[in-house]
Amino acid sequence: MSTPRSRRNFLALAGTASTAGALALTGCGAGTGSGSDGAKGRPQRGGRFRALFTGGGERETIDPHAEALAIDMARTKALFDRLVELDASMAPVPRLATKWESDAEATVWRFTLRDATFHDGKKLVPDDVLFSLARILDPKATSHFAQSLLSVVDLKKSRSIGKNTVELRLTRPSADFPSLLGTLGTAIVSSRYDDPSEPVGTGAFRLTSFRPGRSFTAERFDDHWDGGAYVDELRILSAEAEARGNALRAGEAEYGYEMTPTFARTAEADGSVRIVTAExxxxxxxxxxxxxxxxxxxxxxxxxxxxxxxxxxxxxxxxxxxxxxxxxxxxxxxxxxxxxxxxxxxxxxxxxxxxxxxxxxxxxxxxxxxxxxxxxxxxxxxxxxxxxxxxxxxxxxxxxxxxxxxxxxxxxxxxxxxxxxxxxxxxxxxxxxxxxxxxxxxxxxxxxxxxxxxxxxxxxxxxxxxxxxxxxxxxxxxxxxxxxxxxWLNAVASRVGGVKEAPPNTMDSGRFDKVWLA
Structure with missing residues (x-):
């Protein structure tokens, strides 16, 4: 690794056709969803956004490495970022990592980190990535979703390189490794992160309150690397499918996750709300x-x-x-x-x-x-x-x-x-x-x-x-x-803009930093 980079020693995947498909290494602030995003006019700041999901009772969590339910994922996505996300075609795209490259055997990977700030004011550094991976792979933490998937990482041999590069060494070749980092349970937390009830992330929102099975409230984090959210406040609440539909129609919520085909047909017929469909x-x-x-x-x-x-x-x-x-x-x-x-x-x-x-x-x-x-x-x-x-x-x-x-x-x-x-x-x-x-x-x-x-x-x-x-x-x-x-059918109020047609578990699904209210 001490020799100059070359195609033989380092196969740069940024901007080339990679093993997981062509990588788009441009900024990803606006998302990759397609289709109309609803409300007319230019995005504007301000307001409160209320999103409804199926609840999980006391099992709900805001620990980004133990997320298991859709409502957990939406909350952790608001508070944290991953190195990599998956777009609608399942290709890896940059988030906290601006680019990545591997050696010819796909056993050594280097990720270049962007200039990002945690909610406590500290800058993102490679040690935060290594700490996050160590936490995910902690054998005592059996609830960590990505533990099996990322077991290929050899933490003892991985290291920081300078202020903005982390080198991850693997125990075996993995040509699809960047895609693994875009899966559930892979968010980057601060090396100072200790108590899941007090999250320290780089996400577009900062936690205000959380009650499992009940509610979640967060405020816009103005120092977010991608410009921060448009709405001032985000609320993510638990509700069954019928209640989600009723709340949308009554103007008591702006977003309903995973609506039934029956609701979609009725809503489209009467124009009460807009259905966002990922085929x-x-x-x-x-x-x-x-x-x-x-x-x-x-x-x-x-x-x-x-x-x-x-x-x-x-x-x-x-x-x-x-x-x-x-x-x-x-x-x-x-x-x-x-x-x-x-x-x-x-x-x-x-x-x-x-x-x-x-x-x-x-x-x-x-x-x-x-x-x-x-x-x-x-x-x-x-x-x-x-x-x-x-x-x-x-x-x-x-x-x-x-x-x-x-x-x-x-x-x-x-x-x-x-x-x-x-x-x-x-x-x-x-x-x-x-x-x-x-x-x-x-x-x-x-x-x-x-x-x-x-x-x-x-x-x-x-x-x-x-x-x-x-x-x-x-x-x-x-x-x-x-x-x-x-x-995949989600519903939004007619005055909402910025919601993309995105399959679940992809970058723009359950993502609220780019939504806005007309």
């Missing part, structure tokens, strides 16, 4: 646990996939606002194998497979919840479709506050969805033997080995081939029935 923004699925009978038999999981009338599920559950799925995550994203034929409904073949497995005419339960729009409706409709082959499904509803945690241990079948993320991140988080959110209990060491090989491959064509093989394996043998990709 195919979430993946909807039925999950089957591969370590439990009868789904430890691949014939059974395949039979259930063949029972799904995907178009009807999209038409009924999503009110037509989405596209059919093909039992693989990430439709339209990098590494998605577009050449795989669309799976069609085949009741006769499904019935034959179920009879062969000895489970025909048996009753199973499907665990679901009202935690997400369409979960209960999809489970109910799929139960009707499964009945065509003599399969009886009983609907078992769980708590909306604990569903995603409960799903990991309860029921052999359940409702599942995922917001936008890169395909490698999805496989890492949900499909490896040690994945923390492996709801389908898919555990195969040969799969893990191929995934590690894909991550370490710097040749993009070979890496794409390997990820395609992994996706095909999950489609043919795994326990995920991806029946649809739903449009």
């Amino acid at each position: 195919a923004g979430t993946a909807q699925a039925i999950v089957m646990k591969c370590d439990q009978e009868p789904f430890d038999n691949p014939d059974v999981t395949l039979a259930f996939k063949l029972l799904a009338d995907r178009q009807k599920l999209v038409d009924v559950v999503l009110a037509g606002r989405g596209t059919v799925g093909n039992d693989m995550f990430g439709k339209g994203y990098q590494y998605y194998p577009e050449d795989v034929p669309q799976r069609r409904r085949d009741v006769a073949e499904a019935r034959s497979l179920l009879k062969k497995a000895g489970v025909l005419n048996k009753t199973f339960s499907i665990f679901t919840s009202s935690v997400a729009a369409g979960f209960v409706e999809a489970a109910t409709l799929f139960a009707e479709q499964a009945a065509d082959a003599g399969v009886r499904l009983r609907i078992d509803q769980g708590s909306s506050e604990t569903y995603f945690k409960d799903q990991l241990t309860k029921g052999a079948m359940g409702s599942h969805r995922s917001g936008a993320m890169t395909i490698p991140n999805y496989l890492n988080d949900r499909m490896l033997t040690e994945s923390p959110f492996n709801a389908s209990a898919w555990r195969r060491r040969d799969f893990d080995k191929t995934f590690a090989e894909a991550q370490s491959t710097t040749d993009e064509a070979t890496r794409t081939q390997l990820y395609g093989e992994l996706q095909r394996t999950v489609r043919d043998e795994g326990g995920l029935l991806f029946w649809g990709h739903a449009d």
